[in-house]
Amino acid sequence: MRIEVDAVAGTLESSDALVRVSPAEELRIEVTSTVEAQFGAEIRRTVAEQLDRLGVTEGLISVQDKGALDFVIRARVQGAVLRGAQARPDWRKL
Amino acid sequence: MASCADVLDRREERRDEQVALLGSGVVVSVTVVSPGADKDDAVARSVCAAAVEAVRGLVGRRGWRLAAERSASGVTGPEWLAAVDASGMEVKAALVALEESEPLGRLWDLDVVVGPVAGQPVVLSRRDLGLEPRRCLVCDLDAAGCARSRRHSPLLVDAARAGLAAGASREAAEAAGGLAVDALLMEARLTPKPGLVDAVSSGSHSDMDLVLLERSAEALLPWFVACWQTGWAWSGADAATLRSRLVDIGLAAEAEMLAATGGVNTHKGALFALGLLLAAWGGEAAGQASEGLVERARTRAARLASGWLEDWRRRPDASHGASALRELGLTGARGEASGGFETAATVGLPAYRSRLAETGDADDAARWALMALMAANDDTNLVARGGAEGLAYVRGWARGVVEGRPGPDALVADLADAEAAFVARRLSPGGSADLLAVTWLLDRVDAVGLAAGLGAG
16 A cells, blocks of 8 residues: 555544654654553554555654554554545444 | 444544644543443543533632533543643643542543644643653553553453542552451461461472462452452442452452462462452441441441352352362351351450450460461361361360460460371361451451541541
8 A cells, every 4th residue: 555645543642642654755664652661662563564464665654652552553553554545444444 | 332443533533623622722631541341331420520520620720711611422431621721731730730639530531732733733741741650540550551561450450440430549449458468478477387388387288388378469469459449339239239240350369369379279268258358348448437347347248248158058169168068067168258257256356356465476366366266167178178077176176275275385386286187187277267367357457447437536
C-alpha cells in the first residue's frame, strides 16, 4: 500500500497512540512513547510488523504512543495507512 | 459492553469534539478509569458525576468561566467536556491536584487539551508539569506500564476499582491484606511446631519448607487486598453475589499460589479462612463499624460461609474435608467459617491474650494458642493423614500439655519433644495452624477497630 497524502489516526489519550503518516521516498519510522524505557523496542517491532503486513515500503510514519496495547497500535497504524492511501478504514474489521 | 472498535472510534470522535471546543478556551475532558469491558456501569456513572461536580467546584473557586459544557454517555462510558478561559498549565495543575486529593480522584481521567498545533490538539500531561506519572490502581508502579504489560489480573484491577469507587482507601486495603500475610508469616516462622513446617524442620511435609511458605504468603498479598476491597464494595449486596466474586478471586489466588510454589498446596485452607475474614472485615469497615468490629466481622463471615457449607454438604468435592465429613461428620474449615470462626475466637483468642498478658512474649502466646487450638479443634488435616485415631492422638497429647500449664521454656520443650511422634505418624495439624493465623488476625482486627473508635471519639 502506498501513502499518497498526510493522514492521522488515533489520539493522545492515555492507552492510545497517535499515528501520522506522510508520503516519502524511503520508509522512516519515528516512535516516542510514555513507556519507552520498558516497551520501546516492542512498540517499534509492532509498528514495523504492521507496516510490513500492509505492504508499506515507503513513507514517513510517526507514532506518539501513550501506553497503548499492541492491538491498539496495530489498529492505529492500519487506520493511518488506509487513510493515507485514501482507502476507507472499517475499524470493525481490523 | 463496549467493543475495542467502539472505544477507538469514540476516542477519535471525542478528539474532534475537543478540537471544535478549542475556539472557546482550553478544553477540560472528564472520563473515568474503567479497564473492563463494561465501561458504562453504575460505578462509572456515579464516579463521573462526582468528577464533574468537583471540576465545577474548582472552576467556581478559581473564578474561571465555563463555556460550551456538554456531557455524553454510551457503551464507551460517561464523559463530560467543557471549555475554560484560563491557561492550560494552570488548569492541568489544578486538575492533577483534584485527582490526587479527592477520594475518588484515582478513578478520574481529567485531561486538559490545548492547541491545536499542526491540526492536532495537544493533551497536557503530568510530565509537562514536571510531575511523576500516575500510579497503578493495584501496585506502586507507573500505571501506563502496568496497563501496557497487563501486569495484574483483571480481577485485581476490578476489585481495586470497585473498592475505591465505594470509598475504601487503597492504604487501608493494603494494610488489611498485609496483616493477613503477616498472620501467615507469623504462623510459618513460629518454632517449634510438631508435624508442621517451621524454621528448623519441615515436619511431616516432604514437599515444603519455610522459604516456600514465605514465598507463598507473599504471593497471596494482592489477593488478600482484593478480598477486603470486594467485601467493602459489595457490603450491601446479597451474600450469594459477594460469594461468587470471592470464589473467582479465591480460585485465581490459588492458581497464583501454586505457580509460586511449583504446584505445592501450601496455603489453600488458610487462603479460604483469611480471605473470607478479610472480606467480612472490609464489609464492616465500609459501614464505619469500630465498636465490636471482631464480633460484627465474625457474624458477617458466618453469613457468607454458611452458603458454602450448605452447597458442600449437598455436593461434597474430592477434598480431605469431604472424606472427614462422610466418615466422621466433621465439617472442617467450612464448618469453622460458617460458625464465624468460633474455635479461633473462643479458644485461640482468649488463650493468646491471657498468655500474652501473663508472659509478655508474643511467640510464647502464639505457641500457647496453638496448643489450645490443637486440644479443641477437629482438625480434618489430621484425619486425612491419620484417620480418627490420628486426630484423637493429637488432641489427647495437646490436652495433656495444656493441663500441665508449662512455662515458656517448658512449652518449647514439650512442642519440640512431640516432633518425632508426629512425624512417625505423618501427622500435620494444618487446620489448627490455619486457626492460629485466624486467631492472630482477629486480634489485629480488634486493635484496628479500637484505634478507629478512639480516632472517631
